[in-house]
Amino acid sequence: MQFTISQRFFFDAAHTLRREIEAEGSRRIHGHTYHAEVSLSGPRDPATGMVLDLGLLRRGLDLVREQLDHHMLDEVPGLGIPTLENLCLFIAQALPAELRPRVSRVRVWREALGDSCALDFTPP
Numbered sequence: 001m002q003f004t005i006s007q008r009f010f011f012d013a014a015h016t017l018r019r020e021i022e023a024e025g026s027r028r029i030h031g032h033t034y035h036a037e038v039s040l041s042g043p044r045d046p047a048t049g050m051v052l053d054l055g056l057l058r059r060g061l062d063l064v065r066e067q068l069d070h071h072m073l074d075e076v077p078g079l080g081i082p083t084l085e086n087l088c089l090f091i092a093q094a095l096p097a098e099l100r101p102r103v104s105r106v107r108v109w110r111e112a113l114g115d116s117c118a119l120d121f122t123p124p
C-alpha cells in the first residue's frame with residue numbers, strides 16, 4: 001500500500017521577472033506571499049505505522065524556508081529565474097538527502113493571485 005503524507009509552509013519573498021506580457025510591473029522589484037506543499041509517498045513502516053514522522057519533514061521544510069523567506073529570489077543560488085516552476089524544483093532539490101527519494105509532489109502557489117504550479121515525481 002502506498003500512502004502520501006504532506007506538509008505546507010509559506011514564505012514572503014521579492015523578485016523580478018522578464019515577461020512578454022504585463023512586462024513593466026513584473027520587471028520592477030515586487031513581492032508575493034508564496035505557499036508550498038511537499039508530499040512524500042511510500043509504504044508504512046510497520047514498526048512505526050508511519051511513512052515518515054511528519055516532524056522530520058517539518059525540520060526539512062524549515063531548512064528550505066530559511067533559504068527563501070525574506071529573500072530576493074533573483075539572488076538565491078541555484079534557483080534560476082524565479083518562477084513558480086523553478087521554485088518547485090528548487091524546493092525538491094533543497095530538501096535533505098534522506099527525504100528526496102520519497103518526494104512525490106511539490107506544489108507552490110500564490111493564494112492572492114490564484115496562481116499555482118505542481119511538480120510531480122514518479123513514485124518509486
Ligand SMILES: Nc1nc2c(c(=O)[nH]1)N=C([C@H](O)[C@H](O)COP(=O)(O)OP(=O)(O)OP(=O)(O)O)CN2
Pocket residue numbers: 017019022025026030082083084085113
Ligand atoms: N508559468 C508562470 N507564469 C508566470 C509566473 C510563473 O512563475 N510561472 N509568474 C508571474 C509573476 O510572478 C508575476 O509577478 C505575477 O504576475 P501577475 O499575475 O500579474 O501578478 P501581480 O504581481 O502583477 O499581481 P498584483 O495583483 O498586481 O500584485 C507571471 N506569470
Ligand SMILES: [Zn+2]
Pocket residue numbers: 015017026030031032
Ligand atoms: Zn511576481
